[in-house]
Amino acid sequence: MALIDTTRQFFDRYRQHDVEGMLTLFGPGGRIDYYPAELTGAATEAGRKIWSGLIDVFPDLSNEIGGVYPSADGRTVTAEVRISGTQAKDGFGISNKGRRYDLPHVFIVHGDELDRIVAMKAYWDNAAWFRMLGKTSLD
Numbered sequence: 001m002a003l004i005d006t007t008r009q010f011f012d013r014y015r016q017h018d019v020e021g022m023l024t025l026f027g028p029g030g031r032i033d034y035y036p037a038e039l040t041g042a043a044t045e046a047g048r049k050i051w052s053g054l055i056d057v058f059p060d061l062s063n064e065i066g067g068v069y070p071s072a073d074g075r076t077v078t079a080e081v082r083i084s085g086t087q088a089k090d091g092f093g094i095s096n097k098g099r100r101y102d103l104p105h106v107f108i109v110h111g112d113e114l115d116r117i118v119a120m121k122a123y124w125d126n127a128a129w130f131r132m133l134g135k136t137s138l139d
Contacts, residue, residue, distance in 0.1 A: 003111035004070045007077045010109075010117065011063050019051045027116030036126035037092075043120070057092065058085025066104070079107040083124075087133055094135045101132040 006025050013021040023043055030043040032050075039046050055061050066080035084102040086092065103124055110119040130136075 002070070003074055003077050003117075004068055006111060006115045006117060007068055007079055007107075007109050008065065009073055011065055011079070011081060011130065014051070015062055017055045017061070019048055019055070023047065025117050026038045026120075027114065027118050030117050031119050033119070033121045035121065036124055036129075043117070047120075052112060053091060054085070057087060057089055059088050061085035074110055077109045077111070079109065079128045081105045081107060083103075094130065094133050095133040099133050101129055103132065 002090055003059055010025050013025070026043040026047070030047075031041065032043050032047045033040045034046075034050060037050065039050055041047075047121060061083070062085065063081050063083045066082060068080075069078045070076070082104050083100060084100065085102040087096050090096045105122055105124040107123075108121040112118050
């Protein structure tokens with residue numbers, strides 16, 4: 001299997017809300033860096049926290065892969081992914097207004113020689129996410 005396949009499997013499992021399955025795709029010590037949320041750390045802790053939290057707050061959470069681009073050596077993959085969901089409860093500092101978001105993300109995935117994820121960086125427009133969900137202040 002190639003890292004591009006691992007990356008696709010990650011988002012397939014994310015669509016299925018299979019957090020434990022997502023985590024099995026990370027190598028030992030695998031990390032996430034979700035810059036807009038200022039969340040970094042071990043996937044087993046930080047990843048489990050954010051993915052479980054998003055699934056809890058947005059029970060219809062889904063994603064659609066727009067493109068997956070491997071580096072020449074196959075050790076890095078960049079993925080364009082649209083993530084969407086309808087808020088069902090308060091979370092992430094956002095009061096529930098039952099609003100839906102649909103937002104493009106970019107994920108940069110680095111893998112090891114066994115095509116396990118060792119680092120995943122994610123970027124999105126956090127201000128747009130807040131606006132879509134009706135959060136208009138930073139308090």
